[in-house]
């Protein structure tokens with residue numbers, strides 16, 4: 001592509017560096033921004049800069065946060081005896097959206113996947129152990145993807161924690177087997193966390 | 204969606220304001236940026252801000268430009284006697300990419316479309332007339348979309364200019380009838396501008 005402007009070329013180059021956005025789409029997006037009120041591009045650019053500069057990770061649960069400790073961990077009405085283990089921040093957002101859960105979270109940062117080179121070292125298992133060893137947690141709820149890797153991870157974590165005085169549960173498979181959690185619809189996901197089942201490493 | 208961070212929420216809101224990017228994709232893009240080196244988001248944000256703040260339109264041809272007059276208009280090796288009329292800046296980029304054209308351009312800013320409320324007033328016809336009345340232009344090449352609206356626009360412009368001592372041509376319909384110009388492949392588009400045909404308002 002021959003660009004009439006280095007400024008345009010640079011913007012297109014950076015926009016097309018995003019996943020799923022090819023060069024043609026990037027040109028379209030850039031030209032779209034040029035047709036909108038200037039403020040839209042200014043605000044967008046500023047929001048992206050602020051996103052990567054100012055966002056923090058909660059020191060307790062590894063959720064994103066604007067403070068050291070996230071809103072959920074800091075909230076006095078959230079039940080400390082419930083700890084929901086999820087793979088990803090998106091899963092926290094998905095579960096929060098259902099309005100069916102009032103406990104705390106632990107964001108693992110992924111699931112065990114030898115294929116992708118993700119072993120226990122890559123997950124926040126130390127944070128999880130700290131959390132469950134503090135004596136406040138009574139029930140660990142596994143809310144991982146209903147895939148083989150999700151199941152393997154659940155089993156691995158269960159074995160690490162089963163010596164502790166904890167109840168374990170796993171969200172009901174109202175979500176179809178094979179589903180990635182984050183794609184589940186809100187209602188099914190809400191139902192499946194409400195109907196969570198005791199987990200004993202055997203199911 | 205319940206966002207764990209106002210900063211994330213704002214970024215997602217702004218990203219999903221772009222056409223073709225829904226809220227889910229915006230979340231994905233934001234989380235992607237958070238996983239990349241911080242510099243990528245900074246550079247992207249800055250490039251977008253600069254795009255909408257600093258880009259100019261060439262005073263002569265209405266192409267985008269970093270200066271008052273664009274590189275093409277300012278280039279002493281580009282032939283002043285050829286003037287290629289296109290709808291859009293993307294079309295300039297597409298034709299430049301073929302490497303088959305060495306003249307100048309005039310970016311109309313669209314095509315006549317009563318359906319979309321685009322009449323002659325919305326197009327840069329005044330700039331076109333100024334350009335062709337300066338005595339340097341010998342041939343006007345119509346490179347508009349091969350659609351009914353494109354054809355109507357060509358005919359309208361031809362009638363406005365036919366009293367002038369100009370040759371008129373239209374890019375060969377190597378591109379399929381009904382094609383939007385900007386989707387044409389590079390080779391076909393290059394061939395069609397090389398094989399442009401004389402236009403007399405009758406074809």
Ligand SMILES: [Zn+2]
Nearest residue numbers: 058061070073
């Ligand atoms: Zn937290």
Ligand SMILES: [Zn+2]
Nearest residue numbers: 261264273276
């Ligand atoms: Zn120009």
